[in-house]
Amino acid sequence: MHKGRIFNIMKYSIHDGPGIRTTVFFKGCPLQCQWCHNPEGQRFDQELIYRPDKCIGCGQCLSICPSKAVEIIQGQAHYFRDKCLACGECCKVCPTGVRELAAKGMSVKDVLTEIEKDLIFYDESGGGVTFSGGEALMQADFLMEILKECRKKEIQTAVETAGFVKIETLRKISPYVDLFLYDLKLMDSSKHQNFTGVPNELILDNLRWLSENHPKVIVRVAIIPGINDGEDDLEKLGEFVSGLKRVKEIHCLPYHKAGLDKYQRLGREYGLSGLNSPNDERMSEIAQKLEQFGIEVKIGG
Ligand code: SF4
Ligand code: SF4
Known part of the structure; x- marks a missing residue:
């Protein structure tokens, strides 16, 4: 039986979509964001x-x-x-x-067994399961099988993605997903390339497509001080999101250093060690700036 590579299953999450959720983390990501707090999810290879x-x-x-x-x-x-x-x-x-x-090989049945242990919490809170990573869409066939099973069992699903995937993958998977949490990193493509390892044109095109073809998409942006929170960055972000067809909600997540010790345990360097988290005041300023574009902004997930 086909197995997926999963590096964590987190229970009782309240930051990855509505209600109480189980978040399933898929290993492997086409981006290498310098601030990533899940570095064990970046490489698909076992480590x-x-x-x-x-x-x-x-x-x-x-x-x-x-x-x-x-x-x-x-x-x-x-x-x-x-x-x-x-x-x-x-x-x-x-x-x-x-x-x-760092990761386990799990079958669709293994993952579903974990998800179903928390059914009572989903029912009572309006929650469900979120597929995250890494990039869950890198293991699209495996994800698709799980999504189909969730649909049969009426379990609400969310997929968190950075959107650097073929449009065919999105087209195929989109009908089985209740909510997309779409992570935008940087609006400037060359900066995007510098800080994540890939340009952003495909990511923005895919978000435009989703906004026209999927009923529920929320944009999420991790606010990284000095990297994507400048006036110009926020203006481009506000303009872009306000121009999308159905997407009218952004969740701004303050940068944090929670994953720092993981880099050491994986034998890797963390490139942004001098960076501090933005304080509440700064996050409110950013929210106000984005709200000027007619977007609903929430601080946190
Ligand atoms: S260090 Fe451990 S995981 Fe690595 S090759 Fe040796 S036994 Fe295998
Ligand atoms: S305790 Fe140390 S020496 Fe013993 S098995 Fe673990 S790593 Fe090896």
């Missing part, structure tokens, strides 16, 4: 999360590793990521959870 401070030097991983990616030095396991095959064998034997696979 290891590594917490060396938990090592007790028992040597179990050393004897099981097929690629000599571990050495015991001064009573502690040292991990050489460049030699690692991400086979996960050491994760099974380590008594303290020093290494952990």
Whole structure:
């Protein structure tokens, strides 16, 4: 049976759409946003999360590793990521959870079982399930199977996307989605390229298409100080969203540093370490600016 690659399933979420929700995080994303707080969702390939401070030097991983990616030095396991095959064998034997696979292979049935555990919360709160990532649409066939099952079971669905996908993917999946949460990053394409690794023309075209062809789309923008909150950025954003056919709501999410330690555990550099979160006053100013374009603005998800 076909399996998807899922890196987290979060219960009782109140920030990813209406009501109480279960959020399913798909691994793999075509963007590499420098401020990403889920770096374990960026690469589709399996990888290891590594917490060396938990090592007790028992040597179990050393004897099981097929690629000599571990050495015991001064009573502690040292991990050489460049030699690692991400086979996960050491994760099974380590008594303290020093290494952990970043994602799990899950079948449609596995994911549905998790979703259905929370049916009572959806019913009582008007919630449902949100498919996020990474980029859920990178595993479109797998997502489609789950969406069809949710539709049969009358479970309300939302897909959070950065929109860097083929239009055919959106066309195919759109009829099975109740709500799109569409993440816009930057309106200037060359800045978009610099900070996310891809230009934004396709993303904007896809949002235009969705706004004409889907009944419920909410735009979400993470406000990154000094990167996308300048006067010019906000004006272009307001003009663009107010010109869309049905989309009239933006959720502005203040940048936060919650994912910082994950970069270290994945052996990666975080490029924006000096950045601070915008305060409440600044977020209100941004909301007021966007409201001038006739858009309904909410701070937070
Ligand atoms: S995941 Fe596999 S290859 Fe990598 S360190 Fe563990 S046992 Fe070795
Ligand atoms: S199995 Fe875990 S605790 Fe034991 S040496 Fe390896 S990493 Fe350290």
